[in-house]
Every structure is written in structure tokens, then in C-alpha cells.
Amino acid sequence: xxxxFLLLTTLSIISCQTDSTNYQLEGKxxxxxDGEKVYVYQIDKNNQSKIIDSLTVNGEKxxxxxxxxxxxxxxYLQTKSVNGNVIFFPENTxxxxxxxxxxxxxxxxxxxxxxxxxxxxxxxxxxxxxxxIANNELFKQARRDQNTQLAAELQAKNIELTDQENAxxxxxxxxxxxxxxxxxxxxxxxxxxxxxxxxxxxxSSKFSPKVAATSLAKKLTxxxxxxxxxxxxxxxxxxxxxxxxxxxxxLKDVLGTYTIIDFWASWCKPCRRENPNVVRVYxxxxxxxxxxxxxxxxxxxxxDRWIKAxxxxxxxxxxxxxxxxxxxxxxxxYSVRSIPATFxxxxxxxxxxxxxxxxxxxTKIASLLGGE
Numbered sequence: 332x333x334x335x336f337l338l339l340t341t342l343s344i345i346s347c348q349t350d351s352t353n354y355q356l357e358g359k360x361x362x363x364x365d366g367e368k369v370y371v372y373q374i375d376k377n378n379q380s381k382i383i384d385s386l387t388v389n390g391e392k393x394x395x396x397x398x399x400x401x402x403x404x405x406x407y408l409q410t411k412s413v414n415g416n417v418i419f420f421p422e423n424t425x426x427x428x429x430x431x432x433x434x435x436x437x438x439x440x441x442x443x444x445x446x447x448x449x450x451x452x453x454x455x456x457x458x459x460x461x462x463x464i465a466n467n468e469l470f471k472q473a474r475r476d477q478n479t480q481l482a483a484e485l486q487a488k489n490i491e492l493t494d495q496e497n498a499x500x501x502x503x504x505x506x507x508x509x510x511x512x513x514x515x516x517x518x519x520x521x522x523x524x525x526x527x528x529x530x531x532x533x534x535s536s537k538f539s540p541k542v543a544a545t546s547l548a549k550k551l552t553x554x555x556x557x558x559x560x561x562x563x564x565x566x567x568x569x570x571x572x573x574x575x576x577x578x579x580x581x582l583k584d585v586l587g588t589y590t591i592i593d594f595w596a597s598w599c600k601p602c603r604r605e606n607p608n609v610v611r612v613y614x615x616x617x618x619x620x621x622x623x624x625x626x627x628x629x630x631x632x633x634x635d636r637w638i639k640a641x642x643x644x645x646x647x648x649x650x651x652x653x654x655x656x657x658x659x660x661x662x663x664x665y666s667v668r669s670i671p672a673t674f675x676x677x678x679x680x681x682x683x684x685x686x687x688x689x690x691x692x693x694t695k696i697a698s699l700l701g702g703e
Contacts, residue, residue, distance in 0.1 A: 351399075352398060352399060353396045353397060353398055353399060354396070354397055354399055354421070354422070354423055354424055354425055354426065355394065355395070355396055355425045355426070356371075356386075356394060356395045356396075356397060356425075356426045356427075356428060356440075357392075357394050357425070357426070357427050357428070358386070358392065358393040358394065358408075358427070358428035358429070358430060359391060359392055359427075359428070359429050359430070360388045360391050360392065360393055360430045360432070361391055361429070361430065361431050361432060362391075362431060362432030362433055363388045363391060363410070363412070363430070363432050364388070365388060365389050365390065366387060366388065366389075367387070367388040367410060367411075367412060368385045368386070368387060368388075368410065368411065369385070369386045369387075369388060369393050369408055369409075369410055369430070370382050370384075370385050370386075370408070370409050370410065370411075371383050371384040371385070371386065371395065371397075371406060371407075371408060372406060372407050372408075372409060372416070373404060373405070373406050373421075374404070374405045374406070374407075376545075376546035376547075377546075380407075383397075383406075384397070393428075397421060399423040400421070400423075401423075401541075403420075403511045403541060403542065403545055404420070404421050404511075405418065405420060405511060405515075406418075406419050406420070406421050407419065408428060408430065408438075408440075410430075412432070413432055413435050414435070415435035415436060416435070417430060417435065417438045417439065417440060418440075418449070419440035419446055419449075420443065420445035420446050420449065420510075420511060420512065422442070422443030422444070422445055422446065423443075424442055424443045425442055426440055426441065426442035426443065426446065427440065427441050427442055428440045429441075439453065444509070444510075445509075445510050445511065445512065448503075448507050448510050448512070449510070449512050452503050452512070452516075455499055456496070459492060459495070459496045459499075462492060463489060463492055466485050466488050466489050466492070467485075467489070469481070469485055470482055470485040470486065470489075473485060497520070497525050497526070500516055500520055500525070501520075501526065501530075501534065503516065504516055504517050504534050505534060505537065508537045508538050508539050508542065509539045509541070509542060510542070511542060511545065511547065513538070513542070514535075514538070514542060514545065514547045514548045514551055515547065517531055517534055517535060517551060518547070518550070518551045518554065521551070521554055521555065521558060522554075522668060527562075528555050528556075528558035528559040528562060529559065531551075531555050531558070532555050532559065535548070535551060535552060535555060553663075554666065557663060557664050557665065557666045558666040560664070560665075561664070561665040561666045561667075561674065561682065561685075562682065563682050563683065563684065563685060564681065564682065564683075565681070565682055566679075566680055566681055566682075567582065567592065567674060567676050567680045567681070567682050568664045568665065569581065569582055569583060570582050570626075570660075570661045570664060571651075572626070572651035572652060572653050572661060573651060573652065573653070574649070574650060574651055575634075575637070575638045575641065575650055575652075580624070580649060580651050582624060582680070583680070585622050585624045585649045586622065586676065586678065586680055587620050587621060587622030587678070588619070588620025588621070588677075588678050588700070589620060589621050589622070589675060589676065589677060589678070589696065589699055589700065590621075590622045590623070590624065590675070590676040590680075591609075591621070591622070591623045591624075591673055591674070591675055591676075592623075592624055592625075592626065592665070592673065592674040592676065593609065593623055593624070593625040593626065593671065593672075593673050594625075594626050594628065594661075594662060594665070594667050594670050594671065594672040594673070595625055595626075595627060595628070595670055595671050596627055596628040596629050596637075596656075596670060597627065597629050597633065597636045597637050597639070597640035598629070598633070598636070599628075599670050599671065601670070601671055602670055602671040603640070603644065605671050605688055605689070606644040606646060607644070608688070608689055608692065608693070609623070609646075609692070610644065610645050610646060610647075611693070612692055612693050612696055613647070613648055615693075616696050616697075616700050617648075619700040619701065620700060621696060621700060622648065622649070623648040623649065624648065624649040624650070624651065625641075625646060625648065625649070625650045625651070626651055626652065626659070626661050626662065627650065627651070627652035627654075628652075628655075628656055628657060628659050628662060628670060629652055629654055629656070630654060630655065630656040631654045631655070632654075633654065634652075634654060637650075637652060637654070671686075671688065672685075672686055673685065673686055673687055673688070673692070675687060675695065
């Protein structure tokens with residue numbers, strides 16, 4: 332009986348020490364003083380971050396316990412004494428963080444498949460970047476030595492390096508369909524136009540059901556669909572918004588033989604510099620069938636500036652705006668991330684060209700409607 336009692340007591344102690352509802356985050360904080368706070372942030376489904384805990388460094392170590400969850404999430408560590416953060420993915424397993432005060436960029440978290448995959452990606456990107464820096468230094472020296480052949484070879488190497496980097500990113504996403512970081516990475520590639528909307532759609536279709544159900548994946552799907560709709564050959568997404576006079580105007584109401592959708596803003600200097608060229612093209616070809624509808628990305632409170640800019644730049648065509656800046660739903664529909672941005676439509680509303688400016692715009696319109 333005595334032996335049975337001791338066994339039961341031991342099992343009881345072990346069970347108390349094993350917390351099945353929480354995972355542990357153990358950290359090493361090299362170079363940090365005792366008392367330094369390590370803040371744990373979580374990014375919610377609205378892409379807003381909030382502090383969920385603060386851990387105290389003692390003897391260059393810190394630790395915390397967090398509830399396990401089946402939901403995928405993104406967390407990061409941050410301190411007051413150092414700029415930057417250390418991204419990690421909470422998983423239902425214990426994690427280990429390594430933070431360097433003198434190199435927050437080299438800090439990392441291990442434990443769990445998502446964190447291991449992310450660290451592998453980070454190390455690969457670091458190697459690409461180091462090679463690019465080395466090539467750039469050699470390129471500068473070649474320029475100083477007036478060695479044009481070597482300079483050209485180094486430029487070609489960097490182009491090849493960029494291709495290898497993009498290929499690795501695509502491989503990473505395809506090999507990690509259960510990783511939330513794959514969604515983030517694919518979103519970045521789509522935004523930077525490093526991948527087509529068609530290829531992005533193919534990759535995203537392979538995400539696991541759990542990943543596909545996240546708000547980040549749903550936003551990515553919206554972005555992919557918007558990019559596909561706004562590609563050359565696609566039907567221009569329909570939209571409507573308020574004119575400066577407060578009336579609702581729809582794209583379908585202004586379609587001509589050819590129509591330019593022009594994204595701009597009164598505060599956008601490149602847009603304002605391009606406006607005289609657009610005015611000249613419009614005045615020259617409007618009677619032959621060219622229409623324009625400009626969508627302003629001015630913000631709330633900038634309505635007067637918007638209207639004044641239209642008058643000052645003699646833009647006598649159709650104008651609309653939701654006065655929501657970069658949050659404008661029309662800009663999001665058309666996947667517009669920089670301005671000026673233009674879309675040229677045919678009579679059926681199909682996109683036949685994008686982002687034509689200067690002489691390229693006039694040459695294209697002249698080829699369609701006939702020059703003088």
C-alpha cells in the first residue's frame with residue numbers, strides 16, 4: 332500500500348505540473364538588463380495589434396504562459412529599448428524565443444511547424460540579401476574602375492537573384508499550405524506585382540481549410556479577385572460614387588467609344604503634373620468618342636481642395652469620389668496602390684490598356700480614334 336500511495340502521489344505532482352491548456356514561451360534576452368519588459372502583442376482579425384502580456388527579463392531570461400487555441404494567429408515581441416519586433420506564430424506547443432538587443436533583426440522564435448518554417452524562410456531571404464549587398468558593392472567598384480562589362484554582369488546577377496528569390500517565395504507558399512505566413516507572403520507578392528493574380532489564385536486554392544477560413548486569407552481572396560477583374564482583358568468592375576455636385580454617377584453612365592478611368596488626388600504631385608497631358612488628349616479626342624471619369628482619393632475634409640484642383644487643372648470631364656483616401660472602395664476594386672493610375676476601356680467596358688501616361692497615352696488614343 333505504501334508503494335501504491337507514493338506512485339499516486341508522484342502521478343498527482345506530474346499532472347499538476349503539466350498544464351494541458353497552456354503553452355510556455357521561454358526566452359533568452361541577450362544584452363537586456365534585469366527589469367526590462369518584453370511585451371507580447373497579438374494582431375487581431377482587423378489587423379490591429381494589442382498587448383496581451385508583458386514579461387520581465389531576469390538574468391537575460393523571460394518566460395510566460397499563454398492559453399492554447401485552435402485559431403491561427405500572429406503575435407510579436409517588442410521592447411521599449413529597441414526598435415523593431417520579433418514575429419512568431421502561437422501554436423499549441425512550447426516555444427523558445429531568442430532576442431538580441433544589438434540585433435533585433437536577427438532575433439527569432441522556434442517551436443511548432445509554423446515558426447520553424449518561418450525561420451527557414453527568414454534565413455533564406457537573409458542569404459539572398461547578403462548576396463545582393465555583395466553584388467552591389469562589387470558593382471560600385473566596377474563603376475569606379477569603369478569596368479562596364481563587369482558592371483553589366485553584376486546587374487544581370489542581381490536580376491537573376493531576384494528571379495530566384497521570387498521562385499523561392501512561390502515554393503514556400505506551395506509547400507506550406509497550413510501556414511498563416513504563407514497568406515501574408517502571397518499578399519505581399521500580389522501587392523508588389525511579383526506574381527500574377529491567376530498564379531496567386533492557384534496557390535491560395537491550396538491553402539488548408541483552417542488557413543482559408545482566416546480573415547487574412549479572405550482579404551487575400553478579395554485582393555486576388557480585384558486584381559483579376561482589373562487585369563487587361565477583364566471586364567472593368569462596375570462602380571458608382573458622388574460627384575462634386577453630390578449626385579451619384581456610375582461608370583456605366585459615362586462609357587464612350589473609349590473611356591479612361593483616372594485615379595488621382597489633389598495632393599498627388601505626379602497626378603497634377605500629368606493632368607495637362609490628359610486635358611490635351613481629352614480636348615483633342617472627346618468629340619471622337621473619348622470619355623474620362625476621374626476617381627479622386629482625397630480624404631474627408633478635402634472636398635474643397637478636390638473641387639478647386641479640378642477647376643485649376645481644367646479637368647472638364649466626369650468626377651467622383653468617396654473622400655476616403657486609400658480606403659476608397661473603387662480603388663480597392665481596381666487594386667490601385669499608387670497614383671496616378673489609369674485604365675483604358677473599350678465600348679463594352681473591357682480593359683484594353685493600363686497606366687498609359689504622357690506620349691504613350693496620346694499615341695494609344697490616336698491609334699484607336701485616329702490622329703490628325
